[in-house]
Amino acid sequence: MRHLIAVSLILAAAACTRAPADPRGVGHDETLLTVTATGRADSRPDEARLQLGVQSQAASAGEASRLNREKMDRVTSALGRLGVRPRDFQTRNLSLQRIDYGPERGRFRAHNVVEVTMRDLGKVGEAVTAVTEAGANVMSGPDLRFSNRDAANKSAYAAAYRNARGRAEAYAGAAGLKISRVLGIYDGGEYGTPEPPPYASRDMVAQTAAPPPPPAAPFSPGTTTTEVRVRVDFALER
Numbered sequence: 687m688r689h690l691i692a693v694s695l696i697l698a699a700a701a702c703t704r705a706p707a708d709p710r711g712v713g714h715d716e717t718l719l720t721v722t723a724t725g726r727a728d729s730r731p732d733e734a735r736l737q738l739g740v741q742s743q744a745a746s747a748g749e750a751s752r753l754n755r756e757k758m759d760r761v762t763s764a765l766g767r768l769g770v771r772p773r774d775f776q777t778r779n780l781s782l783q784r785i786d787y788g789p790e791r792g793r794f795r796a797h798n799v800v801e802v803t804m805r806d807l808g809k810v811g812e813a814v815t816a817v818t819e820a821g822a823n824v825m826s827g828p829d830l831r832f833s834n835r836d837a838a839n840k841s842a843y844a845a846a847y848r849n850a851r852g853r854a855e856a857y858a859g860a861a862g863l864k865i866s867r868v869l870g871i872y873d874g875g876e877y878g879t880p881e882p883p884p885y886a887s888r889d890m891v892a893q894t895a896a897p898p899p900p901p902a903a904p905f906s907p908g909t910t911t912t913e914v915r916v917r918v919d920f921a922l923e924r
Contacts, residue, residue: 711869711870718920719858721857722850722874723915724846725842725849726845727841727842728909729912731909731910732807733831734830735802735828736801736804736810736814736826736827737802737825738825739779739798739822740757740797741795742757744796745793747784750794760821761817761822764817770804778801779799810828839912843873846914850916858922863924867920868920874914874917875915876914
C-alpha cells in the first residue's frame with residue numbers, strides 16, 4: 687500500500703511539472719513560422735569619390751619626383767578652389783621607379799594617385815575639367831556613395847519588415863491561424879549592391895593615361911537602389 691501511495695505522488699508531481707521550453711521560443715499551443723523578405727529603397731547619393739593623379743617621367747629620379755610633385759600641387763590647388771578640403775584627399779598610390787624596359791629604359795617614372803571625396807555633387811563635372819587642365823593624366827570614377835548609408839537605407843529596412851509581416855499574415859490566414867507575437871528579427875544585410883571599381887595599378891595607369899578631355903558634360907547623380915533582406919520568426923495561434 688505504501689508503494690502504491692508513493693508511486694501515485696510521483697505521478698502527480700510529474701503531471702504538475704512544466705514541460706521544457708521549446709528552444710525556438712514558441713509555446714505548446716503555438717506554431718512557428720519563419721519568413722524571409724526583401725525591401726527596396728531609392729535614394730540620391732550625396733558623395734562622389736574620384737581617383738585621380740599624375741604620372742611623370744624624367745632622366746633622373748629627382749627630376750621625375752619634382753615634376754610629379756609640381757603637377758600634383760596644381761591638381762590639389764584646383765580642387766581647393768572648388769571647396770574640396772584637405773581631409774577629403776587620401777593618397778592611394780605613391781611610387782618612384784626606374785624604367786627597365788621599352789624605349790624609356792633607364793629613365794625614371796614618378797606616380798601619385800589620390801582619392802578625392804566630392805561632397806558637392808554639383809561641382810563634380812567642373813572638378814574633372816579643372817584637374818585635367820591642371821595636369822592630372824590618371825583618372826577613374828566617380829564612385830557614387832552615401833555619407834550615412836544606414837540613414838539612406840531606413841526605408842528599405844521598414845519595407846522589408848512590412849513585406850515579411852504581410853507574407854506571414856497570408857500564411858496564417860490560409861492555415862486558419864493568426865499572428866500572436868514576433869519571436870525574432872534577423873537582419874540579412876544588403877545584397878545585389880555593385881562593388882566599387884578596383885584601384886588602378888601602375889600597369890593600368892600606363893594604359894589609361896590620356897590627353898586632357900574636352901569640357902565635361904553635365905553630371906547627374908541620379909538615384910541608387912538599395913535592397914536589403916530580413917528574416918522574421920512569428921508565433922501563430924488559433
